[in-house]
Amino acid sequence: MKPLQTIGAFTATLAVVFGAAYGIGAAFGSGSPPSRPAAHGEAHAETTNPATAEPVRLTPAGLQVSESGYTLDLETRSLSAGRPGTLRLTVRDAHGDPVTAYETEHTKQLHLIVASRDLTAYRHLHPTRDPDGTWSTPVDLPAAGSYRVFADFRPAGAQEGLTLGSDLTVTGRYEATAPPPPSATTTVDGYTVTLGGSLEAGAESDLTFTVERDGRPVTALQPYLGAYGHLVALRSGDLAYLHVHPHDEAEDGRTSGPDVSFAATTPSAGTYRLFLDFKAGDTVHTAAFTVRTGH
Numbered sequence: 001m002k003p004l005q006t007i008g009a010f011t012a013t014l015a016v017v018f019g020a021a022y023g024i025g026a027a028f029g030s031g032s033p034p035s036r037p038a039a040h041g042e043a044h045a046e047t048t049n050p051a052t053a054e055p056v057r058l059t060p061a062g063l064q065v066s067e068s069g070y071t072l073d074l075e076t077r078s079l080s081a082g083r084p085g086t087l088r089l090t091v092r093d094a095h096g097d098p099v100t101a102y103e104t105e106h107t108k109q110l111h112l113i114v115a116s117r118d119l120t121a122y123r124h125l126h127p128t129r130d131p132d133g134t135w136s137t138p139v140d141l142p143a144a145g146s147y148r149v150f151a152d153f154r155p156a157g158a159q160e161g162l163t164l165g166s167d168l169t170v171t172g173r174y175e176a177t178a179p180p181p182p183s184a185t186t187t188v189d190g191y192t193v194t195l196g197g198s199l200e201a202g203a204e205s206d207l208t209f210t211v212e213r214d215g216r217p218v219t220a221l222q223p224y225l226g227a228y229g230h231l232v233a234l235r236s237g238d239l240a241y242l243h244v245h246p247h248d249e250a251e252d253g254r255t256s257g258p259d260v261s262f263a264a265t266t267p268s269a270g271t272y273r274l275f276l277d278f279k280a281g282d283t284v285h286t287a288a289f290t291v292r293t294g295h
Contacts, residue, residue, distance in 0.1 A: 060267045061163035062150045062234075062241030069094035072151050072164035075134070081144040081172030087112070087127070088136045089151060091164070098133025101156035106225040110135060113150040113232055114168070116143065117239060119179045119273040122286065124232065144172035148239045163241050179236070179273055182290045191218065193276065193287040199233075201269040201293045206247075207231070208261045209276050209287070217258035223250030224279040229260035236271040269293045 065072050071092045079085040089112075091099040102109035112125040112135070120143070127137035141147065147168040154161035180186075184195045196208040209229065211218040221228045227250050233242035247261040260278060274289040 060235065060240035060242055061152075062148070062165040063238060065164055065166050067162055067164060068158075070099065070155065070162055070164065071096075072149075072166050074149055074166040074168065076168065078169045078171060079139070079141060081141060081170050084138060084140045086136055087114070087125070087139050087149070087168075088134060089127075089149070089166075090134050091151060091153065091155075093155075099155055100129075100131070100133045103154040103156055103158070103161075105152075105154050105161055106227070106230065108225065109153065111152040111225075112137060113152065113241070114139065114141065115148055115150075115234055115239060115273075115275075116141075116170075117146045117148060118177055119234060119236060119239075120177050121145075121147070122232075122273075122275050122288065124230070124275070124277055124286070141170045143177070144170050144174040146170075150241050152241075165239070165241065179288075179290050182271075182292055184289075186287050186289055188287045189283070189285045190214075191280065191285055191287070193278075195274070195289050195291070199264060199266045199272060199291055199293040201266055204263050204265045206261065207264055207274075208259050209278075211258045211260070211278060211280070213280075218280055219257045220255040220280060221257035221260065222255055222279040222282070223252065224277060224284060226250055227260075228256045228278065229262075230277040231262045231264070232275045232277075233264055233266075234273050234275075235268070236273065240267065242266065242272070266293055 073090040073092050075088040075090065076086065093099055108126050110127065112127050114123040114125065115121065121141060123139060125137045125139060127135040129135050147170055148165055149168050150163055150165045152161065152163045186193055190213060192212045194210045196210065197206050199205050211221060224230060227246035227248065229246065231244040233244055234240065242264055244262050244264045247263065270293060272291050274291055276287045277284055
């Protein structure tokens with residue numbers, strides 16, 4: 001085990017540890033807003049899925065702090081590890097004014113994802129919005145290090161949703177960690193979740209998660225965010241955020257399981273972390289997987 005270090009005193013060390021991620025992210029404005037917002041559709045490379053002939057967006061989300069005239073203004077830049085804190089942010093339009101009208105997507109107007117750059121810590125949060133456009137939510141992050149904050153939303157009247165990202169520092173005593181090696185099975189809160197399917201670079205992939213408990217299929221998965229599961233995929237290195245869509249919507253008051261299926265579009269070969277949120281027993285559980293793409 002490497003000796004512990006103090007974040008506040010070893011900023012240069014962290015810069016080396018996360019240098020590759022920052023270098024890639026900086027090209028897309030991962031820290032402070034760029035001098036101008038990215039124009040609509042700018043730097044959005046596309047290819048065609050040979051199976052469906054549908055366009056596939058290869059430029060992943062979350063690498064930019066500004067896009068299509070909208071900017072993520074993360075007011076909270078630092079928190080303390082292991083201590084309750086509050087994240088505050090505002091989405092601003094091309095004039096710098098707070099956005100106060102949103103479409104509802106997956107039962108929420110804004111989804112907030114917080115992940116450590118080593119992809120070992122993850123939070124899916126649902127902040128509340130003040131009338132002035134400021135979003136806020138309590139959060140308690142377990143370990144010191146560099147984190148990425150993703151705001152996933154669709155402004156009122158917009159044709160497409162956006163995912164904007166910004167950096168957050170969590171101070172405290174830092175110890176380098178690495179995500180678990182790839183595995184098709186993980187256990188969380190007594191539930192065993194098995195991943196079926198594989199990620200294929202540059203194409204849409206079908207993924208199915210099967211939930212079991214004590215060796216028996218769980219057939220009482222409860223609706224969560226309009227489906228029977230919610231999946232976030234992040235690329236190791238730059239933490240590119242992949243848009244993932246469930247195959248089936250949940251029916252109010254009805255349970256399902258043990259399978260939950262998604263379609264995920266992977267922009268490149270590499271290593272990804274998948275975070276599956278599912279609800280069972282009136283509690284939301286998060287199963288995490290490390291996955292490498294096929295070529």
